[in-house]
Amino acid sequence: MAETLVLIELDRQRVKRPSLHAITLAQQLGGDYALLILGSGVAEAANSIISYGAAAVLVADDPALAEPLADRYASVIAQATRQQGAKRLLASSSTFSKDVLPRAAALLDAPMVTDVLALAKVDGAIAYQRPMNAGSKLATVKVDGELCVLTARATAFAMPSANGAPCLIATFAFDAASLPNEMQFVSRELRASDRPDLAEARVVVSGGRPLKDSETFERLVGGLADALGGAVGATRAAVDAGMAPNDYQVGQTGKVVAPELYIALGISGAIQHLAGIKDSRIIVAINKDADAPIFQMATYGLVGDLHQIVPQLIAAIQKT
Numbered sequence: 232m233a234e235t236l237v238l239i240e241l242d243r244q245r246v247k248r249p250s251l252h253a254i255t256l257a258q259q260l261g262g263d264y265a266l267l268i269l270g271s272g273v274a275e276a277a278n279s280i281i282s283y284g285a286a287a288v289l290v291a292d293d294p295a296l297a298e299p300l301a302d303r304y305a306s307v308i309a310q311a312t313r314q315q316g317a318k319r320l321l322a323s324s325s326t327f328s329k330d331v332l333p334r335a336a337a338l339l340d341a342p343m344v345t346d347v348l349a350l351a352k353v354d355g356a357i358a359y360q361r362p363m364n365a366g367s368k369l370a371t372v373k374v375d376g377e378l379c380v381l382t383a384r385a386t387a388f389a390m391p392s393a394n395g396a397p398c399l400i401a402t403f404a405f406d407a408a409s410l411p412n413e414m415q416f417v418s419r420e421l422r423a424s425d426r427p428d429l430a431e432a433r434v435v436v437s438g439g440r441p442l443k444d445s446e447t448f449e450r451l452v453g454g455l456a457d458a459l460g461g462a463v464g465a466t467r468a469a470v471d472a473g474m475a476p477n478d479y480q481v482g483q484t485g486k487v488v489a490p491e492l493y494i495a496l497g498i499s500g501a502i503q504h505l506a507g508i509k510d511s512r513i514i515v516a517i518n519k520d521a522d523a524p525i526f527q528m529a530t531y532g533l534v535g536d537l538h539q540i541v542p543q544l545i546a547a548i549q550k551t
């Protein structure tokens with residue numbers, strides 16, 4: 232039994248580090264928490280998370296869960312939440328949790344608060360701060376009822392330390408044959424890349440509309456990212472124009488990043504893009520328009536043509 236059940240996300244058999252940040256919110260909420268992982272052949276992943284101060288690691292390991300199909304996952308997650316008698320089901324905000332947790336909330340008939348940034352108190356009760364209108368407003372939300380479902384912005388909560396006493400790993404038994412079977416896994420497209428994951432990278436280089444085509448995008452944005460050992464991001468305009476794949480998108484409807492260094496190449500600084508980068512430690516913008524809104528948020532700004540500046544920058548970094 233645990234007051235909070237934290238869903239940990241896997242990428243195949245490997246724990247996705249941003250999903251561990253939700254543990255920090257569980258710790259701030261107080262009380263016991265258990266970690267839940269789902270998949271097939273996930274014993275090693277379960278072992279890697281036994282020292283985060285949880286009461287237990289709950290493992291749902293079955294070939295039926297080899298692919299993260301939302302209907303099956305939601306069913307198992309809801310069953311595990313009920314079995315634990317948890318008051319809160321929690322995960323880091325991600326494409327995966329956006330897909331799975333609202334379904335689990337519906338099965339549990341529980342209210343859901345997404346993108347929690349911090350805890351607050353309203354009339355002596357726990358409330359949650361979350362962004363509204365692309366982060367231009369902060370809402371404080373109080374929920375009624377016995378159980379609620381939460382997602383936490385990984386960038387708003389520190390990585391928890393893994394220095395707790397090792398906890399038990401418990402098998403969560405469920406009837407695989409009775410899981411929903413409406414969704415079928417078709418195929419997976421894996422992009423081979425040595426670059427760090429966008430959500431975890433210390434350096435992110437993103438490109439916008441003036442990159443023109445995918446070849447120029449890769450040469451300039453990819454080239455600068457590789458020179459700095461960073462990840463590549465893009466604006467929605469660049470993604471929509473086919474210069475960059477969809478999972479590169481940074482912003483309100485893309486990924487939220489908070490690297491040490493964010494470099495924005497030819498990005499105007501629309502509020503929806505800024506919503507995804509504003510917690511970055513240092514923001515560098517290169518834009519030919521001195522009045523571009525990105526310069527209001529940038530730590531350092533360079534006014535000029537990126538097609539001239541970026542090749543020089545890459546060559547200079549490669550020389551060092």
Ligand SMILES: Cc1cc2nc3c(=O)[nH]c(=O)nc-3n(C[C@H](O)[C@H](O)[C@H](O)COP(=O)(O)OP(=O)(O)OC[C@H]3O[C@@H](n4cnc5c(N)ncnc54)[C@H](O)[C@@H]3O)c2cc1C
Binds near residue numbers: 465481482504535
């Ligand atoms: C509901 C909603 C959700 C959205 N979600 C997102 C999101 O998640 N992420 C996102 O990014 N956008 C999102 N958008 C879109 C957003 O509003 C902007 O349209 C988009 O971010 C603009 O992308 P951009 O900066 O690449 O293009 P533009 O706004 O066209 O800016 C291009 C910039 O490049 C500069 N430039 C041009 N040529 C050069 C050059 N040679 N050298 C240097 N600089 C140059 C220009 O001065 C300009 O500032 C969303 C919009 C809506 C309505």
